[in-house]
Amino acid sequence: MEQKNNLFYRDTWVDIDLTQIEQNIISIKNTLPKGKEIFAVVKANGYGHGAVEVAESAIRSGVGGLAVAFIDEALVLRNGGITHPILVLGASRPQDVPLAQKNKLTLTVFRQDWLVEAEGWLDSSIPVKVHVKIDTGMARLGVRTMEEFLAMTDWIESHKGIELDGVFTHFAKADEDDQSFMLEQRDKFVQYVEALPKKPKYIHHSNSGATIKIPDDPTNMVRVGIAMYGLLPSEEMKNEMPAGVAESFSLHSRLIHVKKVEAGEPVSYGSTYHTKEAAWIGTIPIGYADGWLRRLQGADVLVGGVRCEIVGRICMDQCMILLPTEYPLGTQVTLVGKQGTEQISMGEVAAKSETIQYEIPCIISSRVPRRYFREGKDTKVINPLLK
Incomplete structure (x- = not known):
């Protein structure tokens, strides 16, 4: 879309x-x-x-x-x-x-x-x-x-x-x-x-x-x-939900920078992550001020239908991901939702955050625009920053 x-x-x-x-x-x-x-x-x-x-x-x-x-x-x-x-x-x-x-x-x-x-x-x-x-x-x-x-x-x-x-x-x-x-x-x-x-x-x-x-x-x-x-409501209820109930919320970003770094190079604040070998590192414009909190370091995102790890500390407005190969700038990154046959569910993000599913969509801040779709067609965009 x-x-x-x-x-x-x-x-x-x-x-x-x-x-x-x-x-x-x-x-x-x-x-x-x-x-x-x-x-x-x-x-x-x-x-x-x-x-x-x-x-x-x-x-x-x-x-x-x-x-x-x-x-x-x-x-x-x-x-x-x-x-x-x-x-x-x-x-x-x-x-x-x-x-x-x-x-x-x-x-x-x-x-x-x-x-x-x-x-x-x-x-x-x-x-x-x-x-x-x-x-x-x-x-x-x-x-x-x-x-x-x-x-x-x-x-x-x-x-x-x-x-x-x-x-x-x-x-x-x-x-x-x-x-x-x-x-x-x-x-x-x-x-x-x-x-x-x-x-x-x-x-x-x-x-x-x-x-x-x-x-x-x-x-x-x-x-x-x-x-x-x-x-x-809880992971204990994953087999009790009525048929047809599915997630309606997905979170996306795009690659704004892609660079090749050598083995052993530090990534992000505190140098908490070092590349194990020469690698492609992508930067996406989402961070803890958007509700994508620092505790999600190490979580996966989807790029081209492939799982990629968030490496280094998540910054206020950006974070970095480990790519399997070079991707073009503007490539879509999915943090919650589906790409191809892969899916990152709200439950997976909640488990990585050691919290409940309620918390994840609630803390995605108002500076992240919401796009609304009905029957596959876009209906409106809400962006409180530009009201």
């Missing part, structure tokens, strides 16, 4: 396959009971894929709503023309309730003193929808006792301007083979739900891992994040 216009001027970019995201959602949706809604999680700029673009694709695939981490992320979607329901999963300030009302955002609540303070800010003529979060074992956000939970839900029911739209919890170990703690959390959550005299519209606990592991549980909504992008 060649660049057709000058929307970026450094040969490093991300390609996002929107059709694949849509297929991933449909594949996951097909495993769920009829009537169970999906809320697509597009926080952290759509896990680095682009929040508005992913949200649009998720809506095309029939999701019931979207979820983000905080109000600012929700406003990015509203400003991008998204009108679907948006659930803010994290904490919001009471004084920002009018903003949520104006933009029809659903807020997460987990403290009664928050409700009391928020009442002083809200416009009672425009009800703000809330989801009460229950802490069943994550120890992050959420009410921790039944007494606290029922006091909050009773308060909401008795006050105009606040509408109980949902209750939820979050699993701490849903992506592990051992499901005992997840099921313990689920059973505790069910006790809270059963104690409600009147059930809200949405009852949900499943993230991607739980959505795939227990698709037929009695809740009526799931929150799908990492799996929607074709990535694994």
Whole structure:
């Protein structure tokens, strides 16, 4: 896929396959009971894929709503023309309730003193929808006792301007083979739900891992994040993903310099690498300021469908690779994705980084442009540097 216009001027970019995201959602949706809604999680700029673009694709695939981490992320979607329901999963300030009302955002609540303070800010003529979060074992956000939970839900029911739209919890170990703690959390959550005299519209606990592991549980909504992008919640789940789910994110660069160096020559800062024999060394314009971190020294990239090692320390804006032969300037280099029969998966990069797949696309910085494709045709380029 060649660049057709000058929307970026450094040969490093991300390609996002929107059709694949849509297929991933449909594949996951097909495993769920009829009537169970999906809320697509597009926080952290759509896990680095682009929040508005992913949200649009998720809506095309029939999701019931979207979820983000905080109000600012929700406003990015509203400003991008998204009108679907948006659930803010994290904490919001009471004084920002009018903003949520104006933009029809659903807020997460987990403290009664928050409700009391928020009442002083809200416009009672425009009800703000809330989801009460229950802490069943994550120890992050959420009410921790039944007494606290029922006091909050009773308060909401008795006050105009606040509408109980949902209750939820979050699993701490849903992506592990051992499901005992997840099921313990689920059973505790069910006790809270059963104690409600009147059930809200949405009852949900499943993230991607739980959505795939227990698709037929009695809740009526799931929150799908990492799996929607074709990535694994954990390596333990690599054989459990629905058929048709695949990665939509690929990362590319180009050779900007190729030189022949003699045996024993140092490469990059600190001279941590020396050539073992006379070799061709290529330079590509991507570095740790782009999210391609120093710990990826020694990782492979693809050039001409062949694996080539990153040698020497990764610099802020560039890094060097060991080539099997001389390649022309401008030759494409793939850091994540496919070339011919070879592929460097997000899982491989995560393993080399000693982290999880979530982290890799999220840390590819905004100075790396995103190109979007649907059915093989380019739709747009997002380059925040040139806005």
